[in-house]
Amino acid sequence: MATTQLTAPSISARRLPSFEGLKPSTVSVPLVGMRKGGLSLGSFRGRLVVKAATTVAPKFTTLKPLGDRVLVKIKTAEEKTVGGILLPSSAQTKPQGGEVVAFGEGKAIGKNKVEISVKTGSRIVYSKYAGTEVEFSGSKHLILKEDDIVGILETDDIKDMKPLNDRVLIKVAEVEDKTAGGLLLTEATKEKPSIGTVVAVGPGPLDEEGKRKPPSVASGNTVLYSKYAGNDFKGADGSEYIALRASEVMAVLS
Incomplete structure (x- = not known):
């Protein structure tokens, strides 16, 4: 049985000093249908070895x-x-x-x-x-x-999150269930909204002197934000939230 081993660059080589105490762990993944030049690797079982988390030896406490x-x-x-x-x-x-x-x-x-x-x-x-x-x-x-x-x-509910730096927490507007003509939309055809209400804002970004600049939006603002920005979360009541940088908010609606 042939075996192919590909090793990704070590995390410790890029991010941390290299010494005996840091041992990169590995994850083995079967290789299926890969080609290199004219050779097909799909005809035999191979293994791809990928560096995962860096493991710190137990002697370092x-x-x-x-x-x-x-x-x-x-x-x-x-x-x-x-x-x-x-x-x-x-x-x-x-x-x-x-x-x-x-x-x-x-x-x-x-x-x-x-x-x-x-x-x-x-x-x-x-x-x-x-x-x-x-x-x-x-x-x-x-x-x-x-x-x-x-x-x-602050609590187990994302709506109570306290944003840091230039982050903004937004409650996403509910998705329309019907088209303008009255047709019901399935989950797959509903378009992800890019509008929501600001729930909380961080203290603002730092300027070149290390002082905080006031945020460009405030709690209660209805805003239009970049479609693929931020991190999505679901609240305890099922509501959708998104946390993103204030610079990713494109406009305030009124």
């Missing part, structure tokens, strides 16, 4: 983020539906939240020192593809920049 980076313990992905049906790995929703376990000393902008705006124990929501995943103390963690944190969760 602390991990201290530097600068404006934050270490987050990732919330475990849901393995079952509400009805109790087990989900395969491919169907499990990638978590976008976790708990802050450590943070750096902040960063300098101009002559001012800007401290991290989250604390140990804060429950946060972060951008979907942010950070570097690390296996540490037997749990999955993420090292990310503070700017990749969308907001702090």
